[in-house]
Amino acid sequence: MTSLANLRWPEVPRALLAVPLGATEQHGPHLPLDTDTTVAEELARRLAERVPGVVVAPALPYGSSGEHAGFPGTLSIGQEALELVLVELARSADHFAGIVFVNGHGGNLEPLRNAVRLLRAEGRRVFAWAPGGPPDDTHAGRTETSVLLHLRPGDVLPGEPGNTEPLPSLIDRLVSRGVRNVSANGVLGDPTGATATEGEARLEAWTDALVTAVRDWQAG
Template sequence: MSKHLIRNMTWEEYRSRTENSFLILPVGATEQHGPHLPLGVDAMLSENLSLAIAERTNAVVAPTLSYGYKSQPTSGGGPMFPGTIDLKGSTITSLVYDLLEEFLADGWKKIMIISGHYENDAFLAEAADLLLRNQNKEFPKVLLSNWWDNISDETIPLVFDEIEFPGWALEHAAIAETSMMMHFLPELVREDRMVDDGIDRPPGYQRFPPSHSLIPASGCLHTAQSSSAEKGRLIIDDVTNNIVSFLEKEFLLDLEIKG
């Protein structure tokens, strides 16, 4: 049971943290991740990464938002798969705006949103911008980031040492996400269900309604072969270091960055 999770705190314990800590809001989605990973991967990874950051910084982690914006076929498999539960962009924006507004009313001055679902990012940014765009002082402050933008160039060849890196658009349910799930929640990875499916490259356009023949029936955009818990650890350690580094600067934290 993590001491950093709001859901495990009493209201008095929660109130006592607002003055000298900062809040992390993990945001994910519920969408297909091939036959070998669960539907909740995006939410699980954002929450566990948030907890890894909280362990380093003594932050508080809000309940994870586990639904996201519409899964696109060439970055998440699309809506053709049962279990992919999509929200409209206006719903995401309004929901996150309301959450941020409540957190500010509770006294939080420093809030970090960790996204685990690529399609969410524009709507998360819109919510934060609408809330704070007329503010002239530095705090309250909201930061928005994700794990894939915080992987160092030096780490990528260590993760993609056997199979060439296809780009983040096709890395859905592939080596990076599978490896991180092997690190965080190995019991939820069905290694015997991994398939060597994928597409060569995403088209340079989007189609509505989406094509059912664009991606394999498995839902995989690229292979997960060569995934491992060790590669997952490499990713998480690297991403955590890089996020903690900019949090130290933006939130004026006094921390020792450890490798």
């Protein structure tokens, strides 16, 4: 894998630039605040290993996380600021053959869609992708806990269930009142039974989907 941060400017190729988008926010009492960033970085790294001509940029560790503001440690730049950051970042990257935003945080989706729409209207080659998951396991539940047990097991504590209602039934309350008002411990899902083996399988499935999506986009 080629990391942009480790290159000197004469070494920078005219390659596809993968930009991991994460967040710094609560992930229940058992997962670290940089969980989303860790996942996005790993997926971008795997993309670069599987698709020739991809360079991985340093991750953006702050996103739109206002719904988690009721928990200490959450740092959010909001939707408007995130959209502006993504637009200006992409505008500065004209040297590259294109940009792939690899997003690890659901709260980033709307500003990311808006940024991509504007950048494409300006004639820039930009693509965005985010992993999916079960609607009743969307935050610090079994999926993310399993992935972190595979990637950083020493940073994972035993987890307890949170609110396991499907996200569509929670979303209005979550947006208007925040995660704290729908889940006292910040978990949307049930991390009980999470395993590192399951986490690796999930990462492989996400990587396959990301690689396929990028190749299809490259093919036009």
